[in-house]
Amino acid sequence: MAVKRKKSNTGDMIVPCGKEDSNSTEKKSNGKEHLLPSMIKNKEKRSAVHAQLKHQKKLEKRKKAKAREADEKRALEIGEEPPPRKIPRTIENTREFDETICKPDDEELFAGNDGDEFSSILKHESTSKILITTCRFNSTRGPAFISELLSVIPNAHYYKRGTYDLKKIVEYATNKDFTSIIVVHTNRREPDALLVIGLPDGPTAHFKLSKLVLRKDIKNHGNPTSHQPELVLTNFTTRLGHRIGRLIQSLFPQDPNFRGRQVVTFHNQRDFIFFRHHRYIFESKESKQSDSKATKGKDTKDEKSAQEKTVARLQECGPRFTLKLISLQQGTFDTKGGEYEWVHKPEMDTSRRRFFL
Amino acid sequence: MPRTTTVECPGCPPIRVLTFDVLGLVKVVEARAKQGGVPKVVERWGEPDTSRHVLAASINDSKFDPLLAVARKSGVTEVLNPINGDLRGLVPSVCQSDVQPEDDAIVGLHLFKKQISDSSSSSGNIVCSKVDGSENYALFGGKGVEANVWDLDKCTKIWTAKSPPKNSLGIFTPTWFTSATFISKDDHRKFVTGTNNHQVRLYDISAQRRPVMSFDFRETTIKAVAEDLDGQTVYIGNGSGDLASVDMRTGIQYCQHVLT
Numbered sequence: 001m002a003v004k005r006k007k008s009n010t011g012d013m014i015v016p017c018g019k020e021d022s023n024s025t026e027k028k029s030n031g032k033e034h035l036l037p038s039m040i041k042n043k044e045k046r047s048a049v050h051a052q053l054k055h056q057k058k059l060e061k062r063k064k065a066k067a068r069e070a071d072e073k074r075a076l077e078i079g080e081e082p083p084p085r086k087i088p089r090t091i092e093n094t095r096e097f098d099e100t101i102c103k104p105d106d107e108e109l110f111a112g113n114d115g116d117e118f119s120s121i122l123k124h125e126s127t128s129k130i131l132i133t134t135c136r137f138n139s140t141r142g143p144a145f146i147s148e149l150l151s152v153i154p155n156a157h158y159y160k161r162g163t164y165d166l167k168k169i170v171e172y173a174t175n176k177d178f179t180s181i182i183v184v185h186t187n188r189r190e191p192d193a194l195l196v197i198g199l200p201d202g203p204t205a206h207f208k209l210s211k212l213v214l215r216k217d218i219k220n221h222g223n224p225t226s227h228q229p230e231l232v233l234t235n236f237t238t239r240l241g242h243r244i245g246r247l248i249q250s251l252f253p254q255d256p257n258f259r260g261r262q263v264v265t266f267h268n269q270r271d272f273i274f275f276r277h278h279r280y281i282f283e284s285k286e287s288k289q290s291d292s293k294a295t296k297g298k299d300t301k302d303e304k305s306a307q308e309k310t311v312a313r314l315q316e317c318g319p320r321f322t323l324k325l326i327s328l329q330q331g332t333f334d335t336k337g338g339e340y341e342w343v344h345k346p347e348m349d350t351s352r353r354r355f356f357l
Numbered sequence: 358m359p360r361t362t363t364v365e366c367p368g369c370p371p372i373r374v375l376t377f378d379v380l381g382l383v384k385v386v387e388a389r390a391k392q393g394g395v396p397k398v399v400e401r402w403g404e405p406d407t408s409r410h411v412l413a414a415s416i417n418d419s420k421f422d423p424l425l426a427v428a429r430k431s432g433v434t435e436v437l438n439p440i441n442g443d444l445r446g447l448v449p450s451v452c453q454s455d456v457q458p459e460d461d462a463i464v465g466l467h468l469f470k471k472q473i474s475d476s477s478s479s480s481g482n483i484v485c486s487k488v489d490g491s492e493n494y495a496l497f498g499g500k501g502v503e504a505n506v507w508d509l510d511k512c513t514k515i516w517t518a519k520s521p522p523k524n525s526l527g528i529f530t531p532t533w534f535t536s537a538t539f540i541s542k543d544d545h546r547k548f549v550t551g552t553n554n555h556q557v558r559l560y561d562i563s564a565q566r567r568p569v570m571s572f573d574f575r576e577t578t579i580k581a582v583a584e585d586l587d588g589q590t591v592y593i594g595n596g597s598g599d600l601a602s603v604d605m606r607t608g609i610q611y612c613q614h615v616l617t
Contacts, residue, residue, distance in 0.1 A: 337533070337553045337578045339596040348617040 091270065096354045100238045109242070116243075117202040118250040121179060128253055130156040131178045136163065140189040144214055148319045149182070152264060152277050154228050154253055156182075170332045174200045180251055184209075194323060196247060197333050203341065204333050205247055207273075207323040214319055222279045222317035227260020228253050229277070235268040240342050241357035244273075244325060262317075271325070271355045277318030284308045325357060494545040498534030504550055506562055519566040521558075530554050536581050540605060541588030549591050549605060551579025557593055559605055572608050575599055 037053065040046040068083075075082040087093070102109055113119060120126050130153055134142055138161065150156050157178075164172075166183070173181055178199055185193035194207040215221050231252050236245035248266055265276045286308050327343040329335070342356070374386045494515075498504040504518040523529050533553035540547045546563045555576055558568035577596035584591055585602070590611065592602050598616030603609065 337535075337596075339580060340577065340598065343597050345597075345615065345617060347615055350617070 091353055094353050096351060098238055098355075100240065102237060102239055102242050109239070113246070116246070117198050118246045121250045122246065122254060124254050126179065128155060128179045128251055129177060130251060131169075131173050131181045132156055132158045133161050133169065133181065133183055135183065135185045136161055138184075138186050140186075141212065141214065142184060142186045142189075142191050145191050145212060145319060146184060148215055149184075151224050152229070152318050153251060154226070166333050170197060170199065182251075193326075195333070196251070198247065198250065199332070201331055203243075203247065204329040204331070204338070205244060206326045206329075208326055210322050210324070212319060212321040215317060218316055218320065220315065222315040224262060224277065224279070224317045225260055227257040227262055228255065229260065229262040229264045230256040230258065232263055232265040232267075234265070236357060238357060240325075240328065241268060243341075244328070244357060264318075268357050271357050273323040273325075273357070275319070275321050275323065276316065277320075278314040278316050280312045280314050282310050282312050284310045496537050496539065496548055498537050498550055500533045500553075501531065502534070503532055504534055504537065504548070504560060506545070506548075516562040517566070518560055518568070521567055521571065535578055538582045538584050538591070540584050540591065544588070549582055549584070551582045551593060553578045555579060555595065557582070557591075557603070570605070570608055572603075574601060 037046050037050040040049060072082040121128055132146055132149060132153075134146065146158055150158055170181065180199055180202065181195075181197040183195040183197070184191050185195065187193070191212060192209050194209050196205045196207070198204070229252070231249060233245045233248060236242055245266075252264070261281060262277070262279050265274070265278070267274045267276070325342075325344070328341045329338045329343075330341050331338050344356075348354075348356070376384050376386060378384070495507045496504065497507065503520065505514050506516040507513065508515050520529075520532050530552075534550045535553050537548060537550040539545060540549055540559070547559065547561050549557060549559050551557050555578060556571050556573055557579055558571040561569045574593055575595055575597065579593055579595050581594040582591060589604055589606055590602055591605050592600065594600050599614065601613040602611045604611060
């Protein structure tokens with residue numbers, strides 16, 4: 001009985017909606033503003049309309065893609081130029097205009113680079129020596145992460161934290177000629193922040209660490225050797241990004257050993273810095289002729305393409321994690337009294353297309 | 358990164374600002390339009406070179422012979438003409454001979470209209486100093502050094518501040534003044550200081566030794582305090598890049614600009 005009543009209720013409600021539907025389906029093709037699924041108050045009916053809409057969209061998209069492919073294939077067969085491929089709109093494509101993006105002819109930038117804190121290491125005048133330590137309570141994944149970091153970064157030394165003050169640690173490290181300190185901060189038994197302090201009076205960068213995957217959890221991982229790795233830094237475009245890029249560069253030795261075939265990558269995308277460590281090997285592959293669809297016009301093309309191609313195969317080793325910059329402070333660690341070059345504030349997140357690195 | 362700024366002739370458009378930066382460049386920024394035109398760098402003096410890092414600057418804005426003194430990291434103090442940047446003269450470093458110029462950085466510089474030799478001695482680390490409009494009184498403050506006012510004619514300390522009493526939690530914050538300024542050019546008795554503990558304090562030497570008014574501004578150290586011409590408003594800037602203008606009579610913030 002209750003069910004029948006419900007049906008009659010919905011039947012009652014459907015009738016006016018049905019009228020709306022029939023009126024507006026004609027208008028729908030003209031303008032969607034007339035009936036959106038969100039305007040229907042009845043959840044069952046609304047979800048049915050929404051599912052129908054999605055299904056239609058999917059079919060249309062599939063049809064369009066097939067038509068595009070058919071056009072391209074036809075154009076290739078005939079020998080004409082295929083129609084140009086459309087460029088998808090991405091958030092990186094539509095990034096907001098940023099006046100701090102480094103230009104290639106900026107002499108102030110180069111002069112600043114010459115005089116900044118990393119220039120002595122980057123000009124091969126001194127070698128990097130890293131001190132790695134942790135916060136006061138370090139457990140579970142922290143030590144494993146640190147041992148992997150020690151294998152990735154050459155000339156890195158680990159010291160237990162004890163109960164020393166960080167400002168004192170900075171002093172001791174400067175006396176012992178270290179060039180930077182990395183502090184791995186753990187929260188709830190999981191490393192979640194990285195503090196990179198340049199020495200003797202270098203900037204302090206505070207990063208948020210996430211998505212940590214240790215070497216043993218990577219399938220088919222490789223084992224790093226003690227050769228000095230190459231460093232790849234991509235997409236650090238703005239002035240701030242450039243400075244952070246130089247900070248990261250100063251952690252590694254400037255003379256990579258190419259015979260070791262190891263590469264460490266810091267890739268910046270949307271203000272997240274992705275860290276990857278790979279071993280690579282170059283292989284030459286012969287591409288075979290394609291048997292099907294061999295017309296006369298295509299024969300010459302196939303012969304040309306049956307050549308050797310060298311490809312690089314990658315094997316991931318070492319940890320995998322992402323960093324996000326929280327603040328960059330001038331001078332060594334001094335949260336209260338230091339001047340911040342850049343600090344993230346919630347008011348800065350005004351738009352999804354705005355990035356700072 | 359700009360370090361010090363001197364403003365000349367504010368209040369009448371166009372506004373002309375001289376900025377000095379880590380690379381030793383002096384840039385002139387002007388805002389032409391009356392209400393909030395976009396400021397543009399009009400001129401740039403000097404070549405970028407970090408050994409010429411500017412530490413402090415002071416301007417003497419008189420009608421006949423305007424002078425701008427710039428103290429650089431290399432220990433050399435240059436005197437320039439602020440209108441077109443010509444070098445007028447060089448003052449060799451006045452530091453003691455046994456101290457490296459880079460270590461004993463010049464923290465404050467004031468261009469005296471008359472030729473008065475400045476001699477003052479005190480213990481502790483002086484971080485900020487300011488000379489008032491009539492150039493008879495100077496104010497010093499620093500880390501562990503309470504704010505003092507000196508009479509320059511007699512070269513004696515005439516007034517010292519006393520730190521505010523312990524707060525309700527019983528915590529005593531050590532003194533650390535990071536910036537100071539007299540609140541108006543004529544009155545040497547009232548001045549405003551900023552501390553490392555994100556506090557801004559107004560002192561009146563004719564009233565009492567404790568601060569007359571003090572308020573907090575955000576969370577990082579107050580790096581710069583500057584007075585407005587009207588003798589009431591004070592502009593403050595802190596270490597995270599936030600600026601605000603405050604009316605010192607009431608302590609009300611007029612406006613705030615947060616760096617994003």
